[in-house]
Amino acid sequence: MPVEMRMWRIDGESPKPLTAAALHTESELHQFLRQDPSLLGTALLVIGSEVITPYGKRLDLLAIDADGNLHVLELKRDRTPREVVAQVLDYGSWVSTLSREDVIDIAEKYLGQPFEASFEEAFGVAPPDELNGELQLTVVASALDASSERIVSYLRGFGVPINAVFFTYIEDEDRRYLARSWLAASDERSSGSITKSTSKRATWNGLDWYVSFGGDRSWDDARRLGFVSAGGGKFYTQTIRALPEGARVWVNIPQTGYVGVGTVVGPAARFSDARVGGEGVPVPLATQSLVGSYPHRDAETNDDDEWVVPVEWIDTVPEKDAYWEKGLFANQNSACKLRQEFTLDRLGQQFDIHTDGE
Template sequence: MAIEVGLWRVDDIPRRIPTTAMPLESKLERLILQDPEILETKLLLIGSQVPTGYGKFIDILGVDSEGTLHILELKRDRTPREVVAQTLDYASWVEGLGNEEVRNIFESGQPGKNFDEEFANRFDGAPVPDELNLTHVMTIVASDLDPSTERIVSYLNRSHGVPINAMIFRYFVDGGHEYLARTWLIDETATVPAGAGTKGSTRAAWNGQDWYVAFGIDGGSRSWADASRFGFVSAGGADWYSRTLKSLPVGARVFVHVPKRGYVGVGTVVGLAKPADDAELQIQGEMRPFRSLSLDAEYSHPDAGEGIDTAEYVVPVEWVHTVSLESACWREGMFANQNSACKLRNQFTIDELSRQFGLAASG
């Protein structure tokens, strides 16, 4: 049973404000669409009245910062059996949505808006996860919930692990003002999302060419001026940093990101990663040892502590385009993470950087 919510007006003496029936549950849907913060779980709304593949419409479909899809279905005047069965039916369709299908639903319902930008704006600059709809959850939204619906939802959730819950809104009117209070039927942390199906890939497609490289300059162990001048990227100081850089293949196109600054260059990998002490770079047609170059930074980590391999690793790159740190390119929704290197799947980032750096269109 849900926790009962009470509201008191306290002037000179406490006076409880009684709950009243919400005039129309469609009003509750409109309020959620106008201000999604009404929902306890922070969501980016993908769409409302989303058409399924069999002629039905999901009231509200949203996504959280982890890429989990949320199916929100208003109870309206349906029977417990109807609303629960309908919600489960919708989930069976949502389960098969792939990454591109989720994006298409959002952008077809909100022309002119870009999913990646809106996601970043909603979640404090966080980029879209590579995996969308790896899991999903269901929520029945109601202004009141009858005992039968409570029993069915609780049985499915607690006894069979079905990721379904109910959010109950209480409606109050006092002195001409209207108020809403909310509570979950079941503790939200007890709801474990369900895995996605296999109809579409939940992972963003990779074009087989583009990679992301993080070039950290904090602490002065590296210099972007060195890298852009001599043609390389590097990382090291511990296995975690160098391991992903070693995975860069010859011929890969790399987009280089300086954390807290933005993207500063794009180029082609022309050699495999080697320790700085062993690396060589081609300078004006001549192969020269990396350590023989006039470098601004040290590219060493004497205070890194114990580790299997604390060396700085260097990857030769033939630059296509570079900019200074002051001209670094960044827009909300662009991809960034802590890996030294990884496959770049974020098409919004690729498209924007292709435009900024004067590259041919990518797809």
């Protein structure tokens, strides 16, 4: 049955019912959600308003969540006719085909600044490599007729990611309230998703890698002797060990910024076996005077040992001159493929290096 929301004000010991009213205009609710999409109960960044589709229709609001998934929000004032369900499905069929580049283009036209910077401002992290991996369709209304409710519930039963949210507008003398209720609870989300074969993951140029270098390690050591390293468990060592010879690595010190770029010149080795550049002749790293701490037990089966990768630096800066701006890529892995064009473009400018993979 259709969802009904009622509220009472407690005056002394007597509850006084508050009267629900119609929003003055549909644009008022549209404006509320555009300014604060958290009204829906989840952290979202609006990346498009009145987005024109290739078919000449206007999608009310397009938003993205912290996982890079898109949300289509279709608003209708007062009671929602069943046609809006068909409309939101139509929009979903188009949005599901958007590539990563399409999403970024729509967002930057609306936001007026780099998408990556806006994403980090909203969620505190850089956007993931994959955008639009999953899609959520939401009908936003002040009420939903019984027919539309049946259709939405039926579609959800077949895995279509659609839901409806109701905003009841209430006036109490000189105060105004909005009350929210979902047709289906958040833990009852449909298990399906609308997907297409369009590439939604940033392409990799086959050359550039991200390396995280922090903790008790010393950037002065790495810069002087030519290496990067990681340790403390298999999660951290397996990615640094995957760096191939010839890879171009961009080194980021967590919470500080990017400090160097170089080329991998040899395979990863345990700290006790590692040999690094020195002054042109590889020398055992373990015999060098080091500032940082690189735990090792010289045991071949110990996953906590530090693993070292020799690097020939192309350009480096002292840690105090590290480069960072909102939207730059960062990751908890010790090493991973660097796909994000925004980061590569900015780093290329900062270190005066071409980043087209050639």
